[in-house]
Amino acid sequence: MLAAVLQVRAGSLQVMLWQRAREPHAHRWSLPGGGLGGHEDVEASIRRQLAEKVDVRQLSHVEQLAVFSNPTRVPGPRVVATAFLGLVPSHIDPVVPADTAWHPVDALPATAFDHEAICRRARHRLASKLSYTNLGFALAPPEFTISALRALYSAALGYQVSATNLQRVLSRRGLLEPTGGTVQPGPSGGRPAALFRFVSGEMRVTDPFAVLRPPSTRSLGS
Amino acid sequence: MLAAVLQVRAGSLQVMLWQRAREPHAHRWSLPGGGLGGHEDVEASIRRQLAEKVDVRQLSHVEQLAVFSNPTRVPGPRVVATAFLGLVPSHIDPVVPADTAWHPVDALPATAFDHEAICRRARHRLASKLSYTNLGFALAPPEFTISALRALYSAALGYQVSATNLQRVLSRRGLLEPTGGTVQPGPSGGRPAALFRFVSGEMRVTDPFAVLRPPSTRSLGS
DNA sequence: GACGTTTTCGACCGTTAGGCGAAAACCTGG
DNA sequence: CCAGGTTTTCGCCTAACGGTCGAAAACGTC
Structure with missing residues (x-):
């Protein structure tokens, strides 16, 4: 249960990270997250975890990215992480805890575990979905x-x-x-x-696809 | 850890299901899968689970779909399932166990748990990816x-x-x-x-996207 | 009022997909 | 062996879309 929360700040895409105080990977920067509670699904859980960092009402979008499950991704017993992509609109400047800060995605500090790979996935997902x-x-x-x-x-x-x-x-x-x-x-x-x-505050897919478009469903007019 | 394994058989898209012998949801049809082992990641695990049903070498493609985690998706204690999409080429007719059969995705029998929703996700993912x-x-x-x-x-x-x-x-x-x-x-x-x-046996993305295409990366010629 | 700046809009062009129909290449039946 | 049917292949036409450019609009300052 980890989230890469992205926002465009000061003209660059940035990700919210918190600095680990304790081992393992002390002082390295980490994606926010936490364990799954008993009576919630993973979406509710990640929103609950993120509430410790930012006001959840400021999250304009949350979606599943992928499951990261390499047995060696963290030291010690294996931890399976469900990774999420979170987005914050650019006009909001969330209040974050003292251990938490924003970092440009193309100049990340030393990150913990496989969190840099998760950030890459989040960037790629965002870039793709902005297109279609x-x-x-x-x-x-x-x-x-x-x-x-x-x-x-x-x-x-x-x-x-x-x-x-x-x-x-x-x-x-x-x-x-x-x-x-x-x-x-x-x-x-x-x-x-x-x-x-x-027009809409919900995610909509605009299929710019050809071969596979049903003959009836033509492009949507202006 | 569940997989919707799809194949085009007899002119229609079909999914591999096995019929539950015991409660809960006895006699209903279920997606193959199983628990995560200690020293494997989820991809390796689902391939291992599927090996009980089909020869894994016959699986031409396996990819993560999503995590299904609704606390009430199965009776009893909550089970978090990582769902996968699997594909089998149409020229292969895998040998399957006696409790397992193929069913057209648009005429499913009574399915167990949330497996029908997982099938829908798999169909949608396949249809989308066929396009781009x-x-x-x-x-x-x-x-x-x-x-x-x-x-x-x-x-x-x-x-x-x-x-x-x-x-x-x-x-x-x-x-x-x-x-x-x-x-x-x-x-x-x-x-x-x-x-x-x-041309390639690996998945390749052809970006038919416009606004978001880097100016240098033009369309690929014939 | 002239000039610079920023946004907006229309025009042009190449590429792509969708559709149609002709041509190609095979079969069978007379 | 030729006529007619069948299936595949190919070229052409058109509409839509994205990429680019440049002119026009609407503001500011000098």
């Missing part, structure tokens, strides 16, 4: 400009994306919706940016 | 005609796919390769069909 789902809603605030969204996607994916394409693709898939509002331009001027929101 | 990976190799024999492949995809997906498109898309993605051989037409005549094979 509306998972961006879990990274973004309720309202945002296209430039802000572009910055979020670029940080989460690790490379620049085009604002034009991002807006057109997400709109064409029916995921993005203008709120009608605008934001004032900065001190250097510029046209006021329009505000958008994601 | 080369997972078809795990359903097909080493060599096959396009019509045969079309039949496999249609059965696994649950709807008709076009042979023309199937060949072109898989070829364009660099997944399909002609062997040069042909098969003799049936008694009713017809042009001899060319034989093909999948």
